[in-house]
Amino acid sequence: MSFEEFGLSPELMSGLADVRIKEPTPLKNEVIPPALQGKHLLVKHEAGDDGVFLIPALQKLTTNGEVSGTRVLILTPSVERVKELDETVWAMGYHAQISSAALSMKGIRTEQEQAMKDGAPVVIANPGRLIEILENHKLTLPHVDLIIIDEAHGMENYNLVSRVKDIMQKVEGDPQVLIFSGSNNKAAQQLSSDLLKNPQVIGFDDDAVSESKEKAKSEPEAKKEEPEADTNDQADEEFELDQEEVNRKLAEASVSVVLNPEEKEEAEEKKAEQQAPADEEEPEPVPEDLKQAYIYVPPRAKISTLLAHLEKTLTDKIVVFAASKRTTDRLFRIIRKKGWGVVSINKGLKQEYYDERFGKFTSGDMKILLVGGLSATEVELDEVKQVINYDVPNEVEEYKYRAELVGRGKAARIVS
Template identity: 35%
Template sequence: MKFEEMSLSPNILSGLRDVNYTELTELQEQALPAILEGQDAIIKASPGKSKNGCFTIPALAKIDAKENVEGITTLILTPNSAEAQQIEDLVRGLGYHAQIECACIDLDSSKEEQREALAAEPQVVVGNPGPLADTLQELRYIFRHVDYLVIDDLSKIISLNLLQKVQDILKRVLSDHQTLIFTDELTDEIQEFAEDTLNEGIDIGFNDKEKMLLNKPPEVTQNLSHGYIYVPNRMKITTLMAHIENSPKDQCIIFTASKRGTDRLYKILRKRNYKATSLHSKLSDEKRSQRFANFTNGDVQFLLVGDLSATTLNITDVKKVINYDVPKDADEYRYRTNLISDDKSSSIVSLVSKQDRSDINELEKKLGHSPKELDLPEKVKQKLKERKKQKSAQKKKQNGKKKSRPKKKNKKSNEMELPRPSYDKLSGGKAGKNKKDEKSGVINMLKNLFS
């Protein structure tokens, strides 16, 4: 995209040509439209020309569009002298044709130069937090006309222990203003500062996980119908299809836990002549945009979403969301409810299998209210009855087979009779008699006893 395609004044376009800015970078394409509209934002960006252009171009365009400029209207805070001087040079180059003046209050300038810069009241002031805060304190200076404030490289500001200086400066800005924060990383401290400083700010350039940290989950509206269905074992797809058949034909988003889950459901829905498309993390940006557009344009009824957060979907008006797999995180559940229109006919339904029951119980605790248990669809109840009948028939058949088997005969006999000892090893046994046996009265007595 070229700068000529944007609604910039001839003065700013001439300045862009002077500093060899011809085409927008990827970051600038993402950030400039929202910034030019006046939105507060936290933007993930590394130091460099692309980042500096993101905040200087809108600042100068805003100044050039005014008929009368009174006092300092743009304040840019950056942590070190070299960066402050680079930004000053860029502002002077871009703003030359619009006759925009800029002053730099940095660590390399003297206190006298800093006081003179503020007294001159140029339209733009670029400052390092330390010397600027000290000078403002000495002069008891108040910013009454600033309408555009940039906090550059916030992660570096924090690492240099300059955040308190920034907060001291912000207390002296009494006018309503647009605020932009630039950082190359996201930490808890940066997140907390952004929440306190930005007015309904948006985030630009962050990945899905970082967006979930930045965006507070919405409150779950009471108008929304929350329900869940306990799914019989191995009947999840059957339950889903029966529920869909009984539901209105409105557009619906179905969340699964994996790409494999979306692929499986897509085949089943298409086989039953439902129009569906799917999104997952393995898709290219081009394919994801096209499939998403097919859903938002109304070309398909079902959007299947696997392994992606609801924060990645820019939708707020669907009538139904189905959790094919129950989310383990209560915030993700809240984000999914935020996709649904604020309408009494809208609903979110979770399919709860045996292994999901602990998750739904935990969600109930964290959400503060309990989703309503819904009845199984009649078609599923009927299939359950058929399954029970089949099991019962199989059991009877197995029992019948057991009864028809012949009983084993009990070969035991004379159970009360004492076992007969063997005499083979006794003298005079079956092997024959000898003279000693005849003479032995003890042996003869034993033979007579056991015979």
């Protein structure tokens, strides 16, 4: 079969072309049709062919029109998988304006909490972090109609199966469930037994689910297992912060601050994002004759003010700096709906996607470039009419780096 025969939306087809997926693999041919029909599935799956579940997930979102709240929930045991899947969803869903929120154990908690409150259409999460946010803020998941369990075999450690079950208690309605696992181990069996309803089994014996149900009746739930000494991805789920390292970095930065234990992780993340490379030269002083503009607005009016400002200068090449990927995602959706040429790049974006989007801006195909979580020293800009600080940087040095784009003739003016 071909992707056209699956009836995929033109926007999703364009997204597949962007990530160079041209023809469905044999596993995609087996999985995508029943997944689009709404069936529950248990699939033997190795990492590397993530389109097998992301394609039907994104297709459901494109056919449902305007989405309200989180509709697709993807649970995975690995921190790295959260990041990887988030990038792939962004790339595949780019033309369909589908955004996602990544909730990993190493992420910035406040941003993740806001993403859940905002109702990102797709949430990709480590079970531990998600249930923590849901319980702390007394949140539920009333709109989810598709749940994907990725690497179910990896849920065997750290009692993740019970956390997945706790999350399911927060889900309202009767969502479709797809389970993908490298093996039919105890974790996969428990999840299949508890979550799947009349499933189709692909890659395992047809009686894999029925056997799981029989074992579930005869065996109590496994107790929490102790982690092995040399775990990698699984150890990410129970991430522990090196407090001595945080204190050392704070001391280097000459910052005296008292943090709650739960905030130390956020401080390290933000410090890493804002800190320039050690061998980077100090920025030159901002020229005295540099033309700068500052627009004071309350936070609730920032987006509308930005849109009004952009509308007056649509013929210019403009760079908009924001503090995070989450902010650029939101701005991208709004600006794209206006029909203005916009692309976005952010910290952690795969190089091939970065090059493609940045190339569209430098070639003039797109007039607006959104930059999330990156320093001006990391973006090779030239001949830009405006530099806009949607979020004014916390570090004076970073402001100087951006101002230097104007001082060196690479931009005409800077607006904050």
